[in-house]
Amino acid sequence: MSLRNIGVVYRKELKDSLRDRRTVISMIVVPILVMPLLTIGMGALMADIIGKAKQQVPRVMVLGGGDSPQVTSQLAAAKDIEIVPARPDYADEISNKQIRAAVEIPPGFDAAVQSGQQVTVKIYDYEGDLNSELAAKNLHKFFGDYSDATVRKRLESRNLPDSLITPFDITEQNVAAPEKVTGAIIGGFVPYIVILLCMMGAMYPAIDLTAGEKERGTMETILSSPVSRLHLVIGKFLMVLTASLASAALAVTSMGVSFGIGKHMLMSMASGSDANALQLTVNFKSVLAVFGMVLPLAVLFSAALLAISLHAKSYKEAQSYISPLTIVVILPAVASVLPGVEMNAHLALIPILSTSLISKEIMTGTYHWKYIALIFASSCVYAAAALGIAVKLFQREDVLFRT
Amino acid sequence: MIETRQLGKLFHDKKRGEIRAVDGVTFRCEPGRIYGLLGANGAGKTTTLRMLATILEPTEGSATVAGFDVATQAEEVRRHVGFLSTATALYARLTAEEVVRYFGQLHGMDDSAISQRMDAIFARLEMNEFRDRRCDKLSTGMKQKVSIARTLIHDPSVMIFDEPTLGLDVMAARTIIGFIRECRDQGKTVVFSTHVMSEAEKLCDIIGIIDKGRLLAEGSLDELRSRYRQTDLEEIFVQVVES
Secondary structure (H helix, E strand, O other): OOHHHHHHHHHHHHHHHHOOHHHHHHHHHHHHHHHHHHHHHHHHHHHHHHHHHHHOOOEEEEEEOOOOHHHHHHHHHOOOOEEEOOOOOHHHHHHOOOOOEEEEEOOOHHHHHHHOOOOOOEEEOOOOOHHHHHHHHHHHHHHHHHHHHHHHHHHHHOOOOHHHOOOOOOOOOOOOOHHHHHHHHHOOHHHHHHHHHHHHHHHHHHHHHOHHHHHHOHHHHHHOOOOOHHHHHHHHHHHHHHHHHHHHHHHHHHHHHHHHHHHHHHHHHOOHHHHHHOOOOOOHHHHHHHHHHHHHHHHHHHHHHHHHHHHOOOHHHHHHHHHHHHHHHHHHHHHOOOOOOOOOOOHHHOOOHHHHHHHHHHHOOOOOHHHHHHHHHHHHHHHHHHHHHHHHHOOOHHHHOOO | OEEEEEEEEEEEEOOOEEEEEEEEEEEEEOOOOEEEEEOOOOOOHHHHHHHHOOOOOOOEEEEEEOOEEOOOOHHHHHHOEEEEEOOOOOOOOOEHHHHHHHHHHHOOOOHHHHHHHHHHHHHHOOOHHHOOOEHHHOOHHHHHHHHHHHHHOOOOOEEEEEOOOOOOOHHHHHHHHHHHHHHHHOOOEEEEEEOOHHHHHHHOOEEEEEEOOEEEEEEOHHHHHHHHOOOOHHHHHHHHHHO
């Protein structure tokens, strides 16, 4: 094994790749921009949408209530809803977003409330639509307050205290450390992004250094030089791995910066008590540990992508092989974020999913050393196998000269 | 020196089955001589030369290049060979100097030796004007010069040219033809393949006519003319292939 030759090939590939716009975009630009875009950009967009929705006074239809002037007059006076005339096609109006919600007041509502009879008020909304759900929430609040006021009046008329219906208060207090809270909130998201970018970063260099070389006619040129195919493939592999790890490292750095800015934005948006509750802290030791767990995965991605791209005759063909692979990476990464998917010995052997699951745990500050060792070892085995396949393929004439 | 003995190459194709691209080719080329492999497209020229350059491995027979066996001493063979074909392109994103330096490094040369050798080659081929220009910004003629410089950087004793003028304009082709002659004059062993009769007539000391993987006739131009009682090489070629 000549480290000198591997170094010569690696340095040339690095120089060549850094002059390739596609590689620079996938290796440097995307990882730097994706986190701020996802966190700050999406966060700001969501805050804007929610803010606007909250500011808007939703149009609401009141169905019935003709014989209950007390409740209808109070509804009409409510500031956070706008009453529109009732129509029989209220369901269509809600579905078409002409109105945001409707409330059905049963006949004899006022009289029933007076006499202490139980009646049901029905709220119609568009589930999943933010504006409609906010309108329904406003209606809920109105009728909740109306119900409380009615109870208070009844107690008052019987000279009974308010505490009769609320014998005690309930409060919640978080006891978990801020990094654990943060880990639970974004724990699944961070490894998912790092894993995905690890693959995305390796994708273009892997294609460029194999199928790209075949297409441009430089493969035969390099094969006529005295460098052995083993040194050649290792030099190329190291370049792809560099791109993969650089993407992941830049994503993590960018994530740290975005998180800091995002947290600042959230704190400034949150009101007093909410701001105190918002103790978001990322433990960078955990982020580094996640990066460590992703290392063998980056080796696996780099070697596998190199081997697959080598099979292709052209850049385009390689892209068509590799694009579906993105789903193969995304699916297990997404599966790890699903509720109820917990780590066990079997899952620990499934690449990507296992790394994603354990990284989620690490982000909350929990280190299951047995699983970490098992996952790291199994990922290393898969990575070595993929690298072995890539090296073998580089010896095969039918692959190198596939026409 | 190049020597092949019953050299053969069998490819396995999923659709077409076994394909014998080269079949029992035996020839010898001495230093200071040019051996021309003359054949139509698909005759087996490229496969033969790729085996000599150790890019492909022979499945039958044997060959030695500069005294080394192509099957068992491939890296040594490549150290002594300069291989140039229209398929050997340049790294578009590297400059002319970077490409040549890269190949010097791959041949195990140190930086000062590369610089010294590169200066001499660049001056001889009048390349200094564009040595810092990226290869994708070079004209076809300039690219050919960079390719020549790449094959010469390690001063190989054997030169293998696979249809080196294919697709080139007259001026670029003349540069290559001149370069091949120069290699012979410097005492290098030269093998080149072509399907252009005039090129073979102009350059070759020995011509080998190859068809369907088999070497059908061999000799100097004068020998072939007297053997087949024809003066025109094209007529000789047709007669050999059709017989």
